[in-house]
Amino acid sequence: MTRKPEDLLTRFSQGDGAAFVELVETFGPRLKGFFLRKGVQVSTAEDLSQHVFIRLYKTAARYQARGRFEAFCFQVAHNIFIDYCRTKKLSFHGEDVPEQSDDRDQASERVEDQDRNQVLRKILAEQDEQTQQLIELAVLQQLSYAEVSQILGIPVGTVKSRVYYVLRRMRREFKKYEQDL
Numbered sequence: 001m002t003r004k005p006e007d008l009l010t011r012f013s014q015g016d017g018a019a020f021v022e023l024v025e026t027f028g029p030r031l032k033g034f035f036l037r038k039g040v041q042v043s044t045a046e047d048l049s050q051h052v053f054i055r056l057y058k059t060a061a062r063y064q065a066r067g068r069f070e071a072f073c074f075q076v077a078h079n080i081f082i083d084y085c086r087t088k089k090l091s092f093h094g095e096d097v098p099e100q101s102d103d104r105d106q107a108s109e110r111v112e113d114q115d116r117n118q119v120l121r122k123i124l125a126e127q128d129e130q131t132q133q134l135i136e137l138a139v140l141q142q143l144s145y146a147e148v149s150q151i152l153g154i155p156v157g158t159v160k161s162r163v164y165y166v167l168r169r170m171r172r173e174f175k176k177y178e179q180d181l
Helices: 005-013 017-037 042-062 069-088 107-125 129-140 145-152 156-180
Strands: none
Touching: 005 017, 005 042, 005 069, 017 042, 017 069, 017 129, 042 069, 069 129, 069 145, 107 129, 107 156, 129 145, 129 156, 145 156
């Protein structure tokens, strides 16, 4: 039975270990995907996800549900990724994510999809770090503008306008690349 994540963390802080297991099962794949899109290897993404859960485990007693748990969880993930980059002296851009294999019947469709994905990754990699984080949270993780605002520490109106202008600019750039393909 799936429950609200806020309730699960509260139950865990009251001693219910099964609630934390449910949190891990629910958010583990999303966190791993978050880190993979940052360009880290699969094993590193799994390790960083574990660090998020360790931090949640340690701070569960102090957690106060002031907003959605997803925003809190991805704020922790964002901070852990920044710490990871600092310790490894990496940029926030990461490396290209390896292509995913595709089971489609037509090879030409696969090639076109791979080309589009490569172009989108290239366009995203050309953006500054804050823009990449903004797109990651607002578009890929589908967090609300208020949650993105909370995580990045910028006003909601700024989030809305930046997302609008970034997506508009990326669409134009994608059209240019698509014409070249």
